[in-house]
Amino acid sequence: MDTVTREKYEVVIGLEVHAQLKTKSKIFAPDSTEFGNEQNTQISPITLGMPGVLPVLNKSVVDMAILTGLALNCKIPNRCKFDRKQYFYPDLPKGYQISQYDEPICIGGCLDIKGKRIGITRAHLEEDAGKLVHAGADGIAGSNYSLVDLNRAGTPLLEIVSEPDMRSSDEAKAYMEELRNILRYIGVCDGNLEEGSMRCDANISVMLKGSKEFGTRAEIKNVNSFKALQRAIEYEIERQIDLVEEGERVVQETRLWDDNLGETRSMRGKEDAHDYRYFPEPDLMPLEISQEWVERIKETMPELPKAKRERYMSLGLSEYDATVIVEQPELAFFFDEVIKLDANVKTSINFLTGEVAAYLKEEKLSIGETKLTPENLVELVNLIEKGTISNNIGKQIIFTMLKEGTSAASIVEKQGLRQISDEGAIKEIVQEVVNSNPEQVASYKAGKVQLLGFFVGQVMKETKGRANPKTVNELLKEFLD
């Protein structure tokens, strides 16, 4: 699409995010919510929807929903209740989903992204459905049945509905990322998009810039990565603008994102299923949430990502570093311990976002699974700050520390890595290097000054990287110039 046409339009995006709450047991049944176990081993008569069973609400679910609501600046109404949402699908054993219709647990909040405030309409509790496994997928061609695993059925979900306040796929992504950060920091959801513990439906419409009335929206399902969210939105923008430009109209419908084909597809034919005939769930009593209850939960609120970022920046971190570390809660908690031990913040953060983060990614570990302790990192940072070892040596031994839990000082002593800062000792080596490379010296003097790096390298080789780089540079220039 040409940019002129594209520029005429504005996109309007609202997101519905389903967050699986990290409880041990299901929302209305005592079955385990663990992920990835053998099919149908986490079920009970309640989960199967057998006659005569009674669902009982899990108190932790309510606590987590209140905590989330508070973190998202929502109001927690004094009263809320549960409703039945009726639809027939084999992953829903009862023939209805227990949800909250007109009296949700959280209302009217907001979340800030990059200086913009995104409204949150509401957040309500509901139960997850089971999983359908299509028998055809594993090679049984022409199979005429599907398989159902109900382990996930009844897992608590908090559906967080935003206002249509986002105006670009970047904003939608930023909202999703910040929401994920918050959910992880308050410990209610592990935010794993690929495993589906956090899922997102996007409501997208386009309108002419400056227009006051939103266009007809399409609801996009099945976006399960940040990248897919952005791609799906970009695709929808173009599809809808094309329709409008050709004088056709956008149909209000649900569309499925196909990540392989990179397009959305209409789920037409399922439209009339959207008659959910909600009514109050007779098996569950309403909730009355007192101010005291809310206050009790409020007291457990940890530092939120935004406050954490701002605190790190006030310590001298760049916005980039602060953002990177806050996106990794475990690393941030580790960093908080390091800060308490009064280490140089900049050097510490460089290790954490550099070598440590790279190692964790490579080995697929979390920081808690390595042997590195905040105390050991601080000792290493202090050795560098005092000039006992060079930064480069530090970057080498951090890996031994991660793997073996050894203290920095003991590695330095054992391997003789102490930095040579004694000018006399370095001078001798510099002299030697200059003497044994007459050709390079001649080229350098003839103006090829970039050869300085070569000389530095030679000195470092002689000293096994232990020479103080600043002293080496100074002395080399003295000898060569």
Add this chain to the structure above:
Amino acid sequence: MITVKDVEHVAKLARLELSEEEKQKFTKQLGDILKYVEQMNEVDTTGVKPMAHAFDFVNVMRDDKVVHEQTKEELMKNAPEEENGFFIVPKIG
């Protein structure tokens, strides 16, 4: 008043296939039920708060504890068909 169209719609949502005869029968039956319940509208409810339940209980909750009482085998006994520990249902999609 309930019409045949309403019955067809509800039957479709419930994935039920009804014969013409059944449609007529259910239209009348459902209509009668609604008419019966409609008598409730004769009661003066001025000043009465809407309620979702007949009882006054609130906050009925349990602790977040995993309890595993029945085995998978017991629970799946009633399944008309199963395969490798999955329930079998007609092909979807």
